[in-house]
Each structure stands twice: as C-alpha cells, then as structure tokens.
Amino acid sequence: MVQRAYQSIRSGFPMKLVASALLLITAPAIATEQEELRRFQIESKPADEALIEFASQGNLTVVFPYSLVKDIQANALQGYLPASDAITRLLADTRLQAQISEDNQIIVSEKPQVPPEPQSLFERFIDFVRGDDNLIKIEPAKAISPYEHIMVRGYRASIRESQNIKRESDVVLDNIQAVEIGKLPDQNLAESLQRIAGVAIDRAEGEGQFVTVRGFGPEFNRVLLNGRQMATDNLGREFSFDTLASEIVSGVNVYKTQNAQQQSGSIGATIDVQTARPLSIPHFQFVGSVKGLYDRNSRDFSPQYSALISNTWHNNRFGALLAFNEQQRDARIDEAQIDGWLVNTNIPAEQISNPSDNIFVPRNYDQRVRFDERRRTGTTLVLQYRPDDTLELVADALHTRLDVSTNATSMGHWFTSSNLEQVSMDEQGTAVSFVQNIGHATDFHARTFDRPAKIDAVGLNVDWQPESAFAWELDWSLSRAEIADTEGAANALSLIGYLNRSRFALQEGYLLPRIDGFESAEPNVVDANGFPSGVSHYLDPSNGRAHVMLRRGWHIQDEVQQFRIDGNWDDAFAQPFYLDFGYQFTEQMKTNTRYDNEANARHCQYCGYFDTPDIPDDFQSVFSAGEDFLSGVSGHHWIPKQWLRHDSEPLFSFLESYGNSDLGVAKRGSSFAVTEQINAAYVDFVLNQPLLNKPFTLHAGLRFEHTKVHIAGFIEQLQRLDILDQTELGPVTGSLQPVTFENRYRNWLPSLNAKWELSDELTSRFAWSRSLTRPTISQLSPGVTLNTTRQGGDLRASSGNTQLHPFESENLDIALEYYYQQSSYLSLGFFVKRVSNFITTQSNTVVFGDVTDPSTGDDPAAPDNNDSLAEFDLVQPQNGEQAKV
Numbered sequence: 001m002v003q004r005a006y007q008s009i010r011s012g013f014p015m016k017l018v019a020s021a022l023l024l025i026t027a028p029a030i031a032t033e034q035e036e037l038r039r040f041q042i043e044s045k046p047a048d049e050a051l052i053e054f055a056s057q058g059n060l061t062v063v064f065p066y067s068l069v070k071d072i073q074a075n076a077l078q079g080y081l082p083a084s085d086a087i088t089r090l091l092a093d094t095r096l097q098a099q100i101s102e103d104n105q106i107i108v109s110e111k112p113q114v115p116p117e118p119q120s121l122f123e124r125f126i127d128f129v130r131g132d133d134n135l136i137k138i139e140p141a142k143a144i145s146p147y148e149h150i151m152v153r154g155y156r157a158s159i160r161e162s163q164n165i166k167r168e169s170d171v172v173l174d175n176i177q178a179v180e181i182g183k184l185p186d187q188n189l190a191e192s193l194q195r196i197a198g199v200a201i202d203r204a205e206g207e208g209q210f211v212t213v214r215g216f217g218p219e220f221n222r223v224l225l226n227g228r229q230m231a232t233d234n235l236g237r238e239f240s241f242d243t244l245a246s247e248i249v250s251g252v253n254v255y256k257t258q259n260a261q262q263q264s265g266s267i268g269a270t271i272d273v274q275t276a277r278p279l280s281i282p283h284f285q286f287v288g289s290v291k292g293l294y295d296r297n298s299r300d301f302s303p304q305y306s307a308l309i310s311n312t313w314h315n316n317r318f319g320a321l322l323a324f325n326e327q328q329r330d331a332r333i334d335e336a337q338i339d340g341w342l343v344n345t346n347i348p349a350e351q352i353s354n355p356s357d358n359i360f361v362p363r364n365y366d367q368r369v370r371f372d373e374r375r376r377t378g379t380t381l382v383l384q385y386r387p388d389d390t391l392e393l394v395a396d397a398l399h400t401r402l403d404v405s406t407n408a409t410s411m412g413h414w415f416t417s418s419n420l421e422q423v424s425m426d427e428q429g430t431a432v433s434f435v436q437n438i439g440h441a442t443d444f445h446a447r448t449f450d451r452p453a454k455i456d457a458v459g460l461n462v463d464w465q466p467e468s469a470f471a472w473e474l475d476w477s478l479s480r481a482e483i484a485d486t487e488g489a490a491n492a493l494s495l496i497g498y499l500n501r502s503r504f505a506l507q508e509g510y511l512l513p514r515i516d517g518f519e520s521a522e523p524n525v526v527d528a529n530g531f532p533s534g535v536s537h538y539l540d541p542s543n544g545r546a547h548v549m550l551r552r553g554w555h556i557q558d559e560v561q562q563f564r565i566d567g568n569w570d571d572a573f574a575q576p577f578y579l580d581f582g583y584q585f586t587e588q589m590k591t592n593t594r595y596d597n598e599a600n601a602r603h604c605q606y607c608g609y610f611d612t613p614d615i616p617d618d619f620q621s622v623f624s625a626g627e628d629f630l631s632g633v634s635g636h637h638w639i640p641k642q643w644l645r646h647d648s649e650p651l652f653s654f655l656e657s658y659g660n661s662d663l664g665v666a667k668r669g670s671s672f673a674v675t676e677q678i679n680a681a682y683v684d685f686v687l688n689q690p691l692l693n694k695p696f697t698l699h700a701g702l703r704f705e706h707t708k709v710h711i712a713g714f715i716e717q718l719q720r721l722d723i724l725d726q727t728e729l730g731p732v733t734g735s736l737q738p739v740t741f742e743n744r745y746r747n748w749l750p751s752l753n754a755k756w757e758l759s760d761e762l763t764s765r766f767a768w769s770r771s772l773t774r775p776t777i778s779q780l781s782p783g784v785t786l787n788t789t790r791q792g793g794d795l796r797a798s799s800g801n802t803q804l805h806p807f808e809s810e811n812l813d814i815a816l817e818y819y820y821q822q823s824s825y826l827s828l829g830f831f832v833k834r835v836s837n838f839i840t841t842q843s844n845t846v847v848f849g850d851v852t853d854p855s856t857g858d859d860p861a862a863p864d865n866n867d868s869l870a871e872f873d874l875v876q877p878q879n880g881e882q883a884k885v
Contacts, residue, residue: 036082036083036575037080037081037082037575037576037688037689038057038058038059038060038080038081038082038083038086039057039079039080039570039578039688040054040057040058040077040078040079040080040081040086041057041077041078042054042057042074042076042077042078042090043076043280044073044074044075044076044161044164044165044177045073045074045280046069046070046071046072046073046074046280046282047069047070047072047073047074047091047094047096048064048066048069048070049074049279049280049282049316050074050077050090051064051069051074051090051108054077054086054087054090056389058083058086059468060083060106061105061106062087062105062106062107062108063105063106063107063108064107064108065108068096068108068109068110069096069108072094072095072096073094073161074090074091074094075089075090075091075092075093075094075161075164075168076161076164076165076168077089077090077168078168078169078170079168079170079688079695079697079755080576080578080686080688080697081688081695083106084098084100085695087106089168091108092164093160093822095110095111096108096109096110096111097109097110097111158176158177158178159823160822160823161177162174162175162176162177162251163819163823163824163825165177165251165253166817166825167763167817167819167825170259170697170699170753170755171255171256171257171258171259171699171753171765171767172255172256172257172765172767172813172815172829173253173254173255173256173257174196174197174253174254174256175251175252175253175254176192176193176195176196176251176252177250177251178249178250178251178276188207188208188241188242188246189208189241189242189244189245189246189249189252189273190207190208190209190210190211190241190242191208192246192252193208193211193241193252193254193271194208194211196254197827197829198213198214198256199211199212199213199254199269200212201241202218204242205331205333205370205372205374205404205406206295206331206333206372207242207329207374208241208242209240209241209242210238210239210240210241211241211271212268213254213256213268213269213271214256214268214269214831214833215268216267216268216269216773217238217268218238218239219236219237219238219773219776220266220267220268220773220807221238221239221266221268221269221270221271222263222264222265222266222269222270222271223239223241223271223273224263224270224271224272224273225244225272225273225275225398225457225479226272226273226274226275226396226459226461227272227475228457228459228475228477228479228562229263229265229477229479229560229562229586229588230455230457230479230481230560231455231457231479231480231481231558231559231560231588232481232558233402233451233453233454233455233481233482233483233556233558234556235554235556235592235776235777235778236776236777236778236779237265237774237776237777238776240402240453242376242402243376243400243402243453243455244273244378244400245306245325245327245376245378245400247289247306247308247323247325247378248275248276248308248323248325248378248380248398249273249274249275250274250275250276250277250280251274252271252272252273252274253271253272253274254269254270254271254272255269255270255271255272256269256813256831257751257753257767257769257811257813258270258749258751258767258769258770258771258811259684259699259701259751259753259769260580260682260683260684260699260701260702260703260749260750260751261566261580261582261682261684261701261703263584263586263680264678264680264703264705264747264749264771264772265772265773265774266771266773267771267772267773267807267809267811267833267835268773275380275382275396275398276308276310276321276323276382277319277321277382277384277394278310278311278312278319278320278321278382278383278384279312279316279319279384279386281310281312281319281321282312282316283311283312284310284311284312285308285309285310285311286307286308286309286310287306287307287308287309288305288306288307288308289304289305289306289307290303290304290305291303291304291305292304293329295329295330295331295332300330302327302328302329302330303326303328304325304326304327304328305324305325305326305327306323306324306325306326307323307324307325308321308322308323308324309321309322309323310322316386317385317386317387318383318384318385318386319382319383319384319385320381320382320383320384321380321381321382321384322379322380322381322382323378323379323380324377324378324379324380325376325377325378326375326376326377326378327374327375327376327377328373328374328375329372329373329374329375330371330372330373330374331371331372331374332369332370332371332372333369333370333372334368334369334625334629334630335366335367335368335369335370335410336365336366336367336368336512336630336633336639337365337366337368338362338363338364338365338366339363339364339366340363341360341361341362341363341430342360342361342362342363342417342794343358343359343360344358344359345359345361345417345418345792345793345794346417346418346792346793347359347361347417347418347420347423348418348420348421351420351421351422351423351434352423352425353422353423353424353425354424354425355425356425356428356429357429358429359425359429359431360428360429360430360431361415361417361420361423361431361434362415362431362504362513363414363415363794364412364413364414364415365412365413365415365504365513365515366410366411366412366413366445367410367411367412367625367629367630367639367640367643368408368409368410368445368447369408369409369410369623369625369629370406370407370408370449371406371407371408372404372405372406373404373405373406374402374403374404374405375402375403376400376401376402376403377400377401378398378399378400378401379398379399379400380396380397380398380399381396381397381398382394382395382396383395383396390464390465390466391462391463391464391465392462392463392464393460393461393462393463394459394460394461394463395458395459395460395461396458396459397456397457397458397459398455398456398457398458399454399455399456399457400454400455401453401454401455402451402452402453402454403451403452403453404449404450404451404452404453405448405450406448406449406450406451407446407447407448408445408446408447408448408449409444409445409446409447409623409643409645410444410445410447410643411442411443411444411445411640411643411644412443412445413440413441413442413443413500413502413504413515413518414440414441414443414727415434415436415440415504416436416439416440416726416727416790416791416792416794417792417793417794418439418791418792418793419436419437419438419439419440419792420434420435420436421434421435421436421437422434422435430506431504432505432506433503433504433505433506434503434504435501435502435503435504435517436501436502436504437501438726439726439727439791440499440500440501440502441497441498441499441500441547441609441727442497442498442500442502442518442538443495443496443497443547444495444496444497444544444620444643444644444645444646445493445494445495446493446494446495446645446646446647446648446651447491447492447493447494447648448489448490448491448492448648449490449491450485450489450490450553451483451490452483452484452485453481453482453483454481454482455479455480455481456479456480456481457477457478457479457480458477458478458479459475459476459477459478460475460476460477461473461474461475462474462475468570469569469570469571470567470568470569470570470571471567471568472565472566472567472568473565473566473567474563474564474565475562475563475564475565475566476562476563477560477561477562478559478560478561478562479559479560480557480558480559480560481556481557481558482555482556482557482558483554483555483556484555485553485554485555485556485595486553486555486593486595486665487551487553487595487664487665488550488551488552488553488595488596488597488665489551489553490552490553490554491550491552491553492550492551492552492553492648493548493549493550493552493648494549494550494646494648494651494652495546495547495548495549496544496545496546496547496615496619496620496644496646496651497544497545497547497609498543498544498545498609499609500518500538501517501518502515502516502517502518503515503516503517507635509634510634510635511633511634511635512630512633512634512635512636512638512639513635514635514638514639515639516638518538519537519538520536520537520538538643538644539622539642539643539644541617541618541619541620541621541644542617544615544617544619544620544644545608545609545610545611545615546606546609546610546613546615546651546655547606547607547608547609547725548603548604548607548728549597549603549604549605549606549651549652549655549663550596550597550598550603551595551596551597551603551663551664551665552595552596552597552598552665553594553595553596553665554592554593554594554595555591555592555593555595556590556591556592556593557590557591557593558588558589558590558591559588559589559590560586560587560588561586561587561588562584562585562586562587563584563585564582564583564584564585565582565583565584566580566581566582567580567581567582568580569581576687576688576689577685577686577687578685578686578688579683579684579685579686580682580683580684580686580701581681581682581683581684582681582682583679583680583681583682584678584679584680584681585677585678585679585680586676586677586678586680587675587676587677587678588674588675588676589673589674589675589676590673590674590676590777591672591673592671592672592673592777592778592781593667593671594667594668594669594670594671595665595666595667595668596665596666596668597663597664597665597666598668598731599666599668599733600730600731600732600733601722601724601730601731601732602662602663602666603663604724604725604728604730605655605659605661605663606655606659607724607725607728608724608725608726609725613654613655613658613659615651615654616654619646619647619650619651619654620644620645620646621644621645621646622642622643622644622645623642623643623644623645624641624642625641625642625643626641627641629641667736668714668716668783669713669714669715669716669733669736669783669784669785670714670716670781670783670784670785671713671714671783672711672712672713672714672780672781672782672783672800673711673712673713674709674710674711674712674777674780675709675710676707676708676709676710676774676777677707677708678705678706678707678708679705679706680703680704680705680706681703681704682701682702682703682704683701683702684699684700684701685699685700685701686698686699687700691756694756694757694758694759695756695757696754696755696756696757697754697755697756698752698753698754698755699751699752699753699754700751700752701750701751701752702748702749702750702751703748703749703750703751704746704747704748704749705746705747705749705772706744706745706746707744707745707746707747707774707806708742708743708744709742709743709744709780710740710741710742711740711741711742711743711780711781711782711802712738712739712740713738713739713740713741713781713782713783714736714737714738714739714782714783715736715737715739715782715783715784716733716734716736716737716783716784717733717734717737717848717849718731718732718733718784718786718848718849718851719732719733719734719851720732720851720852721789721851721852721853721854721870722854723791723854723855723861723862723863726791727790727791728789728790728791729789729790729791729795729853729854729855730789731786731789739782741782741802741803743802743803743804743805745805745806747772747806747808748770749769749770749771749772750769750770751767751768751769751770752766752767752768752769753765753766753767753769754766754767761818761819761820762816762817762818762819763816763817763819764815764816764817765813765814765815765816765817766813766814766815767811767812767813767814768810768811768812768813769810769811770808770809770810770811771808771809771811772806772807772808772809773806773807773809774806774807775801775804775805775806775807775839775877778800779800779801779804779839779877780800780801780802780804781799781800782799782800782802783799783800784797784798784799784874785797785798785799786872791853791855791860792855793853793871795853795870795871795872795873796872796873796875797846797872797873797874797875798874798875798876799874799875799876800876800877801876801877801878804839804877804878804879805837805879806837807835807836807837807838807839808835808836808837809833809834809835809836810833810834810836811831811832811833812831812832812833813829813830813831814829814830814831815827815828815829815830816828816829832884833884834882834883834884835882835883835884836882837879837880838879838880838881838882838883839877839878839879839881840877840878840880840881841875841876841877841878842875842876842877842878843873843874843875844873844874844876845871845872845873845874846871846872846874847869847870847871847872848870848872850869851869851870852867852868852869852870853867853868853869853870853871854867855867856868
C-alpha cells in the first residue's frame, strides 16, 4: 500500500505549525455541511508524527503544542473521510481533542477533565469483572505541569492498537501488536497467532511451527515478512514460524479476505509479519531481556537473550535499528506411536476369527523418548531515511538460524501380516488383538532428527510522492533458506534387536495398546535360517544383533526474489473515485536433493539378526523412562518403562569397519528442482461515498497472474527385489535418468470489498473474491519413491505430479463488528469457500515392468518361477475434486 509522505514547516518555538505549501495560500473550508472527502493512510505512531502526516495527506493546517502531544500514541487511520471525522478518529481514546477555528485551522488541545460520577460498590465490581479502564478511580491532584497524563501500556495498549487497525481496515483482518518494543504477547510467533479466531497451530517438539487458518493447513496460507514472500526451509511452500524470533516482530496482520493488491497463494489467509522501523521509535531506545525456560520433562532450564537498539538523527530524518536474539531450549518428548495401518494385506484366512470386508492392521508399535536441543539466533538491521517530505527509503536485512539436534531412544515391534496368528477384529475391521511368533523381532532404536535451518533476507523499499495526487511505492527483496543435510542426519536410524514374539491387544477404554510376551523368549522362536533362537530377558544386551542401519535426509535450497511497484492516483476520476494499480514479478527456485543409503539395499547389509558380527555388550545400557512415562495417557500402567539404549555413530563405525562396508548416503532419484515465475498486474477502483449519510467504502479490483513452472528431476528404474531377511525386501535400481517438464497457467482474480459504518460503534463488511493456492512444491516431484518393500504384500510407493494446477476458491465473507468499549469489541463473521481443482491423493496398483515379489512363490525364502508380479500401491496427487468450507 502506498503511504503518503508529508510536508512541514517547523519552528524552534513550543508550537508547531504544519501545512502544505498550497494550504498556506488558500485553506479549504473544512467545516461546511458537505465536507470534502480526503484519503488518509496513517499507521499508529507517536502523535506528533501522525499529526504531521495528517496535515500532509489531507492538505490541511494543523496547530498543536509539542509538549502536549509528546508521549501520546495516535491511532491508525485509513480510508476516505471528511477532515473533521478523520481527526476525531486519529485522536480517539487519547486525552487530545481537535477544534476548527474561524480561519479553518485544526487546533489540537487537551480535553477538559470531567469529574467522574460516583460509583456504587456493585458498579465497581462489574468494572473489575470486565476489565474496565476506570476500575481504579483516582482523584486528580493539582497539576504541577499543565499536561500531566497517564500512559496506557502493556497488554491493554496492544489490544487497543490491534483493535484500531482492525476497525480502520477496508478488508476483514485480525491483528496482533507487540506489547512494547520487541515484546509480542507470547514467546513464539505461532502461539501469538493462535489468539486470533479461526487460527490453529501445529507444534514441533512443543513449539508452534505451522498455522492453520479457517481449516486450511499451512500450505494454503501465504506468509509475508514486511509484505514480501519468504523462502522456507521445508520441502513445500509452508512457512515455519519457529525460525523467526518474536522479539524482532512489531505486529502481525492476518488478512482473511482478498483484494486485488494482495499477493495470491492464500485460500486460507495472508499473514503479514511486520518488523519495527526506527523512525516509528523516536529518539534513542534500548530494550534487552534475559529469561529462563524450564522444561518439566527434562527438568532443565534453558536461557534466552534478546537486545534491540534504535536511534534517530537529523530531526528524525534518519534512523537505524539493530536487534539480536538467542534462544536455547532443551526439552524431552515422550511418545507412543503406530506408524500407519496396513489395509487388506494377506493375513492367513484361518487365523482370522471374525473376517471383515476391509481389514486394518497396525504397521508397528513403538515407545520413544526424544531429547531435543534447539538453538535459535537472529539478527535484524533496518536503515530508514526520509530526506524530504516526499521521499522515504528503507533498507533492511535479516539473518536467522535454527539448529535442532534431536536424539531419540525407542523400543519397537514391527508386524508382518502374513505371519499373524489369532487375529480378532472389531466391527470396523480393525485388528484389536493378535499374536506373532514368526518373522518378528524386538528392536531397540537410536534415531536422530536434526534440522540445521537458516534464512537470510534483504530488501529495499522506496515510497515516493512526486505530486500531491500521485504516489509510488517500489519494493525489491531477496530471501534464501537452506537446510544443509547431505549426510542423512535428518532422519537416521540404527537398530539393535533380536528375533522374538509378542502379543498385541487394544482394549476398550484405553488409548495405549497392551503388548507383552516379548520379555523372554521360548524355544519356538527361530532365526532367519529357521533354527531355534531362544534368548534371555529382553534387557540382556547379549541378545543384541545387527539389523537395519538407515541414513536419510534432504538438502533443501530455496530462493525467492520479488519486485513490485504500486501506484495510487487520486485524480484518475472525479471524486469520490480513486485508483490503485501495480505490477509484481516473483521468481522462486527451490532445489530438494534427497540423500539416503537405501539404494540397492545398502542400509540392509546386516539385516537378519544374524550372530555375526557380534556387537559388544557395552554398546548398550538399560534406559529407564521413569514411572511417570506417559502418565497422562490411559493404559500407561501396563506399558514397559525400560529398554536398551545405544549411540548410533559408534555402531555405524563398528559395522563399517567389521566388513569393510559402506553405509554412507548417495543422491537419490526423488531429488528435484522447481523454478516458478509469476507475473502479476492489478487495478483496484475505490469508491468512498456516504451511503444513507453513513461512511461507506467500496473496493472493486481485478488481478491477473501468469505462472510458468519448470521442473527438473530424475527417474530411477526398479530392476528387481531381493530377499533380505524374513521381513524385508531390498529394491535394486538402475542409474539416475534426468527428466524435465514445464507447465503454464493463467488466472483472473476479481475481488469486491465493502465497508459500511452504520454508527460510531457498529461496522458491517461484505467481501467476495476469487483466490488460489498453488500446488505445494513437494507435490511436483517427477520421481517415484519406494516407501515400503516388506514381505507379505506390503509394497508401497509414491510420486508427484508435474501437471498439477492450483486450487481455486470462490470466497464470500460477511462480518458485523461492534466496538462497545475502548479495548473491547464483538465480531460476528460468516464465510463460505467453494474450492475447485482440489488436489487429492489417488492410490493405484501398479507394476514396474516384469519385477516380481520373490517371497510369493513356492519358496518364500528365495525367488522361483512361480513368483507373482510385485504389485505396488502407488499414491499420487491429482486435481479434480471440489470442496465447500
């Protein structure tokens, strides 16, 4: 949005006279019955700056004593209003008032003090319950100076400022403002956003990471930083809020309706994160904090530091702001999980007591404790220069780094459908109890979930008003995000286990399943060759055998470059019509490179739980999760609280040295790169004309966008499946073959936003628009990933779709807002979204050439001529569905 500059004449006397050059010659009559409508676009800022900007934008004369207005925060002001109405709104809820003199000057003075009416005890109690500002009545003392006042600070001031921004907006939005410089209401940005109606958050290791708005997940919401698209450290478009420290944020706007000026990509909402600017913080300011965070699970304190320094020079013409923050957090996360359910796999029919049309079997059952160490550091630099009253330049830079190091220890049991016995189903076909004696193992895992993410962003903004009726805003930005994981540490797994048996049971009324029978082995437990393999107690490290050793991760590189130019032309048509227009170019280049050691079963060189290599007993030790492990979950009393723990890196090194083997990673065929270019142009016609003598504003706009997508990836052809042990099949693939694809599409996005102020307290809104969300980048991968290759028919694969088109949504919003108190309002909203081209997941059964499943023939332990073709369930996204929200 183009913001007005101002012209001013300042003197060294206690009074300030502010006017435009034209106004010094002929001042318009602003107190007539039919006042001229003037356009105002003023952020909430110190009153002296706001009044100067008010004078410039309205082409008016405003007189005020500086000593009167200092330390007062004026309200935000936006829209086409008569001057008398506008100045009243600008100074609402302050101790200031404005009057129009005989020579048409606006003179600002202090409101006369009115002695409060006596309150009954009951009235004071009601004020306490609703948090009224007048709860404590203090008789005014005799003034030492003529302008004593009380500043409202803290949460109430934040809420009041947010309310003013919401009220003055021409679209449906919600807003959060920092309590003070560098202080949002919550320690995490995502957690602050969940204060807004319709916003929910997803957590990672206990910290808010993604947001969902109006039921639409993170990939449906566009996140901007100072109006600019940010690169992300994820495989798709979704933005991780835990990469930004809340200390650098001055406010967040959540736009729930669309207008032509807004960037596309948000069926849910557009979330614009605003950082502080030095000229909005007059004079020298320093804010610092030192905090400690206590995690109850880990029983440890983690330090947090932040500092912000800002100053202005040359009569508030030039300013600089520097902020730094560091946050450390050590946490423990206790988990029990089932990693999906297998559907209609080949359970022996004679083992099912009550067959069902569809059968669902748990893939596994794990108990896990994760130890999470997070360190986030960030630095922000902002330079702001206002050389004269028609030009403003802002240059800013941001660097943030999030290092997450997670080590987990767990005990797990994986189930093979073809070996299940005594299977019992519920009415929905879910296996609620079964036994497995063959092809089953007790496993102890060591896992890592590392996330070394960093984001860098720079930008330059120019706001220029060469003429009183014409204004331009130019903005350029570049942001880069990266997760540099080329060693597979983001999802690494080492495993020590042994062949065993277990009994699984889900009992009604309990969330956690009961699993037992694994504590000690019996003679009917056999190894991969069919020989008896009886072992001692499950906590005896001498039972330990090698098995799967996995390294998996992504090297993610994302770069977003944007340029936009916005114009505002007040004289394009006769009043009360105005015109906003603009152009924007966006280029995003994202490279997702997959590294793992699963190619040609490299990860499974020691699969099978064989006696060799003999893992030294001192590699493992007994881990106690504690008697309070998952104590808040029903069924916790029967789950095991102890298992064996080991470190993964010593085990990797031991196995590689034992057989001179290589367990390292290689680049895989699921790697791909996407380059997306978007050219967009818009026009927005604005009408500001009273309707039935009530202020009414209408925006009618149209945005056109042309999108070009270039995709480069690989095809990795499956050649055969090899038997690795009693449970696993190993895929053997050929060399990587590069492929490229292109896609283009055009979209017309009309919008209509109306705001009608029915009274001083009541505002109604109506909005209709068409919006879109492009396919998340991870859905565009051309390669096929073999997700699961297990015996018993558990063969699963996934792929992207290079020809996906964006989601398109037709949106209707109706809202009624009642501002009944300075810091309180009631809002009633209704919305409908009709989404077409909805991307859903389609599952098909496919075969890869003549590749067979070697575990299906006459000899389940070796390939033979009667083996059947390997049928994979291939999951792939596709367009076509419609949805209504």
